[in-house]
Amino acid sequence: MFAAFKASGIEPLLADAGVTGLERQRYATFQQLWHQFGLLAFISGMLTDFLDGWAARAFKAESRFGVWLDPIADKLLVGAALIALALALKTWLIYIPAALILARDVFMTWLRTRPEAAGIVAPSRLAKWKTAAEMMAITGLMLPLALWPMPEAPAGGDGLHWSTLVTGALVLGLWVAAALSLLTGAQYVKAIKGGQR
Template sequence: MSARLNLPNTLTWIRIVLIPLIVVVFYLPQPWSGPVAAIIFSLAGITDWLDGYFARKLNQTSAFGAFLDPVADKLMISTALVLLVSKYPGFAVAIPAAVIIGREIAVSALREWMSELGGRQHVSVSGIGKYKTTAQITALIMMLWGQKLWFIPMYEIGYGFLLLAALLTLWSMGKYLMAAWPHLRGY
């Protein structure tokens, strides 16, 4: 099996293919559209964990998978944030969404630039990134759900996680910039 068609990469492609489905379901004029979009988003999020697990367990890591996985993550997160900003216009959702999306673009550009300088290891994924991702996924699932689940105020709790995710996003970006600072000073 080629590196591009292995199980981990197939799971990543599934995550990408689910993105338009999330959008379509989210905008259906049905009372169940938010919860179903959240469930699809959750399934896509599970593929993120599974692709990494199987890549390590089956020794199927590849350069293509290392490229595709973060692209799929950024597409999924950004799409969900755009959906939420469209449904809940105003600064309360737009500012944390802009912080998260802006950080993803800035850090991706920083990693690329550092790679060209031979310093990519200085801006590799940090431990805080796992917490940031967990907070983002939790926030987005709950906010996409958008209505109470039994007595649980999903949107409100999700919004709290979104604010936490935005703070962790800024913190992790600061760590990346500090790690890259010696290289940035020369330019």
């Protein structure tokens, strides 16, 4: 499904350096272990974020600071995963939505520090759907990298193979998440402007 190993340009460099096939296989295995670690870290982050929010609501322990901090933690988790995916897959199909999401999240984090945004901290329902779309798409795209060795890419191919409809659906999901990111960002800016009137 994914061919990031050869598409990354690392495999040809190893071949030029006289590295044997066995050593290249060991390097690929090492890469896969890192992908497995990344997937486990991302899933752990999602679960702890969910449990933290659930516990805060169940025990009525929600605070204004927690409501403000939780989206920032989500952005850090998603941002790190998007950067890792972009570096691994090396395709514009990931670069563009990842860049849009990261740019929006940086802008929103800065905007939340502004005095005029002090009274508008709770995420909207659409923002929660956006976060869910990001989490599902990222997890789905990380899963093949973690579970299966990366095959060689065909000549002139991108780092992403369209071998299954699932892959296309996951990439589409990431684009949907990027669109929702821009939409919710626009809604937040509109809410701030409305509050200043």
